[in-house]
Amino acid sequence: MLVFEAKLQGQNEQYRKLDEAIRTARFVRNSCLRYWMDNRGIGRYELSAYCKVLRDSFEWCKKLSAQACQASAQRAWSSIARFYDNCKKGKPGKKGYPQFKKEQTQGSVEYKVDGWKLSEDRRYITFRDGFNAGTFKMWGTRDLHFYQMKQFKRVRVVRRADGYYVQFCIDQERREEREPTFKTIGIDVGLNHFYTDSDGNTVPNPRHLRKSEKSLKRLSRRMSKTQKGSKNRTKFRNKLARKHLKVSRQRKDFAIKTARCVVKSNDLVAYEDLKVRNMVRNRHLAKSISDAAWTQFRQWVEYFGKVFGVVTVAVPPHYTSQNCSNCGQVVKKTLSTRTHTCTKCGHVQDRDHNAARNILEKGLSTVGHIGTNASGENDLCARGGNSSK
Ligand SMILES: [Zn+2]
Numbered sequence: 001m002l003v004f005e006a007k008l009q010g011q012n013e014q015y016r017k018l019d020e021a022i023r024t025a026r027f028v029r030n031s032c033l034r035y036w037m038d039n040r041g042i043g044r045y046e047l048s049a050y051c052k053v054l055r056d057s058f059e060w061c062k063k064l065s066a067q068a069c070q071a072s073a074q075r076a077w078s079s080i081a082r083f084y085d086n087c088k089k090g091k092p093g094k095k096g097y098p099q100f101k102k103e104q105t106q107g108s109v110e111y112k113v114d115g116w117k118l119s120e121d122r123r124y125i126t127f128r129d130g131f132n133a134g135t136f137k138m139w140g141t142r143d144l145h146f147y148q149m150k151q152f153k154r155v156r157v158v159r160r161a162d163g164y165y166v167q168f169c170i171d172q173e174r175r176e177e178r179e180p181t182f183k184t185i186g187i188d189v190g191l192n193h194f195y196t197d198s199d200g201n202t203v204p205n206p207r208h209l210r211k212s213e214k215s216l217k218r219l220s221r222r223m224s225k226t227q228k229g230s231k232n233r234t235k236f237r238n239k240l241a242r243k244h245l246k247v248s249r250q251r252k253d254f255a256i257k258t259a260r261c262v263v264k265s266n267d268l269v270a271y272e273d274l275k276v277r278n279m280v281r282n283r284h285l286a287k288s289i290s291d292a293a294w295t296q297f298r299q300w301v302e303y304f305g306k307v308f309g310v311v312t313v314a315v316p317p318h319y320t321s322q323n324c325s326n327c328g329q330v331v332k333k334t335l336s337t338r339t340h341t342c343t344k345c346g347h348v349q350d351r352d353h354n355a356a357r358n359i360l361e362k363g364l365s366t367v368g369h370i371g372t373n374a375s376g377e378n379d380l381c382a383r384g385g386n387s388s389k
Helices: 012-038 044-057 059-063 066-089 208-225 231-264 283-292 294-308 351-370 377-384
Strands: 002-009 107-111 116-118 124-127 134-139 152-160 163-170 184-189 195-197 268-272 311-315 339-341 348-350
Touching: 012 044, 012 059, 012 066, 012 107, 012 124, 012 134, 012 152, 044 059, 044 066, 066 107, 134 163, 184 351, 195 351, 208 231, 231 294, 268 294, 268 351, 294 311, 311 351, 339 351, 348 351
Parallel strands: 184 268, 268 311
Antiparallel strands: 002 134, 002 163, 107 152, 116 124, 124 134, 152 163, 184 195, 339 348
């Protein structure tokens, strides 16, 4: 599935109509959730059927196209399914009980194949469901001409702090050719560097958030001084949201570029299967860890792995920094010990470099056992307990 995004340009009046559509989608999702809470044990088909009930009982609900209604019900279902899944897997900590969505800056509505139409030159989109938001110019679309109309599976309207966007989900596997490089790499992510690889190369940390932190703080301080419910406050809230948006975009951009580069130049990429959520609980490290955005990086590594046909392996993080990458001896060290010095063979190496070599070693042996692309976490769990899976 490919996703293209473009910014929508229209009149204020049209934006208000999009707001209305987004609000209705949220209403349908929340109502479905409430219905599930009151009737535990029902499944996705009951939710779909409930859509019709909603449409019959609320006249304005019908403005949203029937398929968009279904899409909202599916959203409710996917958050329920995720919750069930977490419970079944026995995920430690919070299971993510489905929550009602509140009115906020961010919001979206999903259409399927009806309710919208692209112009002949594919630079304009017209929404023609009951809200009748009309025609918008699209800014920044990649060429949509390459794809046939039947490949457009979903269209999503997303509201953000700086405007309205449209996303096209296109049914096309992304595959890119790439010459094998016969190189393998292990990656150790850290705070001193964004990552250190098994060849000893490092990529510095982009401290986007740190840089923007001062202005973020100033803005939020000024906002707190404004009166609740005042126009001024709305203005500052929007400014703050835009700033956060900018940081998250910078972070995403960095993650994509770095991941693409790593995947393209190697035939196998091994990295630690870190549970960032547990680590973020450590207050001192928290900001830097979230900032460094490892999770996002990893997701992109796995994505590009599929695109370029490169093996990506997440290895269990145990002992990767403690073991000697030369002889395997366990050398205990605290977080502040930056150099690995082996007590057995005398091997001396930068701590992260040593860890990266261990990760690569583990990754290669994992692939040997399974013989497939072990990009999911499940494969690793399977390796520990039940190897037949
Ligand atoms: Zn050693």
